[in-house]
Each structure stands twice: as C-alpha cells, then as structure tokens.
Amino acid sequence: MKKAHSDHSKAITGVKEDRPISSPRLTLAGLSLSMLLSSLGVSIANVALPTLAQIFAASFQEVQWVIIAYLLAITITIVTAGRIADLFGHKRVFLTGIFLFAAASVLCGLAPELWILITARTVQGLGAAIMMALTMVFVRETVSKERMGSAMGLLGTMSAVGTALGPSLGGLILSGPGWQFLFLAMAPLGILSFVLTYFTLPRDRQAGGKEQQGFDSLGTAILGLTLAAYALAVTLGNGQFGRLNLCLFLAAVSGTGFFVLVESKSKSPLIRLSLFRKTALSSSLGLNVIVSTVMMSTLVVGPFYLSRTLALDEALVGLVLSAGPVISAISGIPAGRLVDYYGAPFMIRAGLLTMMAGSLALSLLPSLFGMTGYIIAIAVLTPGYQLFQASNNTVVMGTVEPDQKGVISGMLNLSRNLGLITGASAMGAVFALASASENITSADAQSIATGMQITFATATLLIAIAFLVSIMADHTPWHRRVLPQQDSR
Structure with missing residues (x-):
C-alpha cells in the first residue's frame, strides 16, 4: 500500500528518483527560497538609500553603489558561475553561492563604513548570481518535462514576491530594528535554503574527462570586462550619455568582438559559439x-x-x-x-x-x-x-x-x-x-x-x-x- 502511494505521489509530481531525500516539495521550497532571496537583495536595499546617505554622510550618487555593486556582480559573473558549476559540480557550487550570500548578508549588516558595505554587497551579488544561474538547472534535473512549466512558474512567482516584499518589509525594518537588519534578516533565510538544498538536491555526478580539460580564464576575463563596460556605460552619468559613457560603450562593442575571436579558438570555451546556431x-x-x-x-x-x-x-x-x-x-x-x-x-x-x-x-x-x-x-x-x-x-x-x-x-x-x-x-x-x-x-x-x-x-x-x-x-x-x-x- 505504501509503495502504491509513493508511486502515485511520484506520478503526480513528475520528480525523478535520484535525490538523497525524495521530497519534491522540500526541494522546490529550497530552490524557491534562493530565488526569492536574490530578488529581495535588490528591492529591500532600495528603500534604505536615503537612510544610508544620512548614516554614512554620503551623497546619493555614492550610496547608489549599494545597489549598483550588487547588480554589476550578478551581471558580470552569472555566465561564469554557470560554467564553473558545469565543470566542478552544480550542487557544490550552488551551496557555495548560498553560503556566500548568507555570509555577505551578515557582513553588510555589520559594515562600519560605506566602502565595506559596498564590498560586501558585491560578494552578496556574486552569491546571488550563482543562485540565479543554478536554480533553473536543478529544476531541470529534479522535475520531469511535463511539470517543468509549473516549476518555472513557481520560480517566477517567488522572484516577484521578493520584488514586491522588499519595499514594505524594508520600511517596517527601517522603522523598527534599523537598517542593519535589512541585511541581517536575509542570513537565516539563506541558512534555511542551504539546509533544504543540501539534503534534497541530487548529488553531483562525476565529470567526464572532456569536461575537465580546462577553464577558459581568458574568455572569462574578457566577458567580465565587456559586461562591466556595458553595464557602466548605461548606468553612469545620471541619465546623461557623455564621453565616458561613449568610451565604455565602444569598449563593450570591441570586447564583444574580441570575446568571439577568443572563444572560436579556445579548446575549452566558456561559451560554445556553435550553440548560437x-x-x-x-x-x-x-x-x-x-x-x-x-x-x-x-x-x-x-x-x-x-x-x-x-x-x-x-x-x-x-x-x-x-x-x-x-x-x-x-x-x-x-x-x-x-x-x-x-x-x-x-x-x-x-x-x-x-x-x-x-x-x-x-x-x-x-x-x-x-x-x-x-x-x-x-x-x-x-x-x-x-x-x-x-x-x-x-x-x-x-x-x-x-x-x-x-x-x-x-x-x-x-x-x-x-x-x-x-x-x-x-x-x-x-x-x-x-x-x-x-x-x-x-x-x-x-x-x-x-x-x-x-x-x-x-x-x-x-x-x-x-x-x-x-x-x-x-x-x-x-x-x-x-x-x-x-x-x-
């Protein structure tokens, strides 16, 4: 009877059986929580910018880097994070990302200076990039194709909840415990996501010899610089597209061409150009x-x-x-x-x-x-x-x-x-x-x-x-x- 019930449950959820703990709801809960945290990391900090400007005696342009640093870290590293996980194990890298996010959240809350807060936000953005890049990977590994749309919809919902929850939750925290807890509050949620995914995600499979040929360091560096140049080109200048913006944009265009050239000759490219065919x-x-x-x-x-x-x-x-x-x-x-x-x-x-x-x-x-x-x-x-x-x-x-x-x-x-x-x-x-x-x-x-x-x-x-x-x-x-x-x- 128990076996029949188990088979029926698996038929409904469409989840594969290669996980340490067969609990699809706990698996999706851990993945959904990581998606919520990555979006909450942006929206909950926006509401605190006026307060941070006052606390650190900084201009609005300076405290804006609390947001920009987080978004830049995600934009620059998200593809690289996915490739590193392909090479060295999705679960191992994913758990590392959650740990970085939670640890950086604590550092943000304890930061005595604005530059330390911005640095910690950069590390938090790196953790968020790993979480965002690999959440969909684990959905693909743990959910059958006929249920994948529902799982992707759930991730979209959690991302939207994080965006919607940030301003209201941030306002309550600012009026109560203080700005430090905007970041400290995300640490226990990160720990919960770490525990859930550690015990429910499938174990990393041993990579084959071809996958371990090498890591494309040059391509990774070029892509990171190119994305940084483009992101800065469209964010700096307070809405005015000046000479600096133009130079950064041209650098991004040149970097794109150089990246394609390097990838076409690399034995272990970061991105296989043939994919775009x-x-x-x-x-x-x-x-x-x-x-x-x-x-x-x-x-x-x-x-x-x-x-x-x-x-x-x-x-x-x-x-x-x-x-x-x-x-x-x-x-x-x-x-x-x-x-x-x-x-x-x-x-x-x-x-x-x-x-x-x-x-x-x-x-x-x-x-x-x-x-x-x-x-x-x-x-x-x-x-x-x-x-x-x-x-x-x-x-x-x-x-x-x-x-x-x-x-x-x-x-x-x-x-x-x-x-x-x-x-x-x-x-x-x-x-x-x-x-x-x-x-x-x-x-x-x-x-x-x-x-x-x-x-x-x-x-x-x-x-x-x-x-x-x-x-x-x-x-x-x-x-x-x-x-x-x-x-x-």
Whole structure:
C-alpha cells in the first residue's frame, strides 16, 4: 500500500528518483527560497538609500553603489558561475553561492563604513548570481518535462514576491530594528535554503574527462570586462550619455568582438559559439532581452506619470506600483500550468500577444481612465510577462545538453539583466525625448503624459517585433521535446 502511494505521489509530481531525500516539495521550497532571496537583495536595499546617505554622510550618487555593486556582480559573473558549476559540480557550487550570500548578508549588516558595505554587497551579488544561474538547472534535473512549466512558474512567482516584499518589509525594518537588519534578516533565510538544498538536491555526478580539460580564464576575463563596460556605460552619468559613457560603450562593442575571436579558438570555451546556431536558443535569448527592456519601462516611466500627471501622493504611488509585482506573484503558477498543458513554444507567442495588448493599453488607457486605466493595463501586461518567462525558460532548459546546463541558465539570466539595464537607459531616453524636456524632473504634467504614450507605443512595437521573431524562429525541434507527455495507458 505504501509503495502504491509513493508511486502515485511520484506520478503526480513528475520528480525523478535520484535525490538523497525524495521530497519534491522540500526541494522546490529550497530552490524557491534562493530565488526569492536574490530578488529581495535588490528591492529591500532600495528603500534604505536615503537612510544610508544620512548614516554614512554620503551623497546619493555614492550610496547608489549599494545597489549598483550588487547588480554589476550578478551581471558580470552569472555566465561564469554557470560554467564553473558545469565543470566542478552544480550542487557544490550552488551551496557555495548560498553560503556566500548568507555570509555577505551578515557582513553588510555589520559594515562600519560605506566602502565595506559596498564590498560586501558585491560578494552578496556574486552569491546571488550563482543562485540565479543554478536554480533553473536543478529544476531541470529534479522535475520531469511535463511539470517543468509549473516549476518555472513557481520560480517566477517567488522572484516577484521578493520584488514586491522588499519595499514594505524594508520600511517596517527601517522603522523598527534599523537598517542593519535589512541585511541581517536575509542570513537565516539563506541558512534555511542551504539546509533544504543540501539534503534534497541530487548529488553531483562525476565529470567526464572532456569536461575537465580546462577553464577558459581568458574568455572569462574578457566577458567580465565587456559586461562591466556595458553595464557602466548605461548606468553612469545620471541619465546623461557623455564621453565616458561613449568610451565604455565602444569598449563593450570591441570586447564583444574580441570575446568571439577568443572563444572560436579556445579548446575549452566558456561559451560554445556553435550553440548560437540553434535558432531557438538565439531567438529565446533575444526575446528575453526585448521583453525585459519593455518591463523595465514600467518602473522608469510609471512613477513620473503617477506622481506628476495624476498628482498622486507618495503613498498612493507606491501602492499603485506594487500592483505589478503582486499580480506577477499571483499569475506565476497559473502561467506555468498553462505552459505544461499547451506546450512552451505556443505559449511564448500567447505571452507576447498578451504583453502587446498590455503595452498598447498603457499607451492609451491611462489618458482615458487615469489611475484605473493604468492598473488595468498593468493587469494585462504582467501576466503576459509571467507566461512568456515560464514558457521561454522551459523551452531553453528543456533540451540543453548536460554539460552546458549551468552556462545556458546563466545566459538566460544574463539576457534578462541586460534587458533590464538597457530598458532603464534606452526606454528612459525615449521617455525624456518624447516628453520634449531637457530635465524630466521639471516637465509639466501634459508633457509627461505625452512621453508615456509614446514610450509605451514604442514598447508595443518592440513586442510586435519580438512576436514576429518568435514566429520566424524554428522552434520545432524544441517544441517536440518540451510538450507535455501523454499517458500511453
């Protein structure tokens, strides 16, 4: 009877049997917690910037590096973290990442100087990069393909919960125990994630001889410098693209070309260039950049429109802005189940169509219905984003080669991060240009409303291009592998 019950449980969850402890819920709990922590690491620190500026007697530009250092560390190291895990063991590297995150959280909370806090945040970002890169890898290893969409949806939900929880939880902590506990509070959660994953994740398999040929140190260094140059090019200058930004951007372009040259001649490349010959993979990464760019526009444009055009007070602006993460958290798991039922490639296009409708609604509805129109548009756009993320991640991770799982997962997360920082700069520039204002902070209400309409009309066009790309891309080989398996009985 017990055996029958166990078999029935495994049939429902679709989980494989090669784990030390056969507990799929505990496994997903540990992985979900690591995903929550990596997103919470950004959002919970944002709310503390004014306090940190006062505590450390620093300018706002200086304390911004508490955020920038974390994001840069993730962007620069996430692909490398995945490749190191492919070479030396996913579980071993994943646990190391959680340990780094938890230890750095303690160091952040105890930092007596701003430079120590920024350094600790860099280490915390490194831990977060490892966690983000490998969470999807373990979903692929522990969840069957017919349930992978649901698992990816759960990860999307936890990421959204971390984003939504940060400002409110951070505000409560700041008004109570103090800023140190913004970081110290994440340490016990990191320890809990470490314990859960240590006892439930599958053991690392012994790597074959080919996988141990060597590590591409030169390619890794070039990629890191290239990504750092690009990230700094679009974040420095307080919104002004000056000579330094141009030099950094040109360095990033040159670094990309040099990286491709080095990888084409490397015996053990960090990234196999042949992977990009697969149209499905290349298009999926490109779509991820476009979609993340559009989603960032809501965070760039939304606050200006709500506060300046609709004249909402700060509390109400925060409440309206929290609608997106809340809706994202609610829609993540249902989106994953739809992917399992209808198949990932089909749902990529469904998600993009929904996002297109949401972007168009953001361009039109707020001018007609004000705050209500804005919330309605967000309620259309955000579920479309979750549907796209769950299906796109499932398509990519469903067929990746075993020795490339970490690096491909890292590239997925990197493409998302690049989209976010591109959206903050490029869509911010579109908004400023459309508002016809040299200084967006002094623009009048009507100019900001016009800027918002044009920005999201541009976003609609970008999603339409992404939709056409998804149609032209050949997903057929991937489609057959990630569709839900039918019961043959």
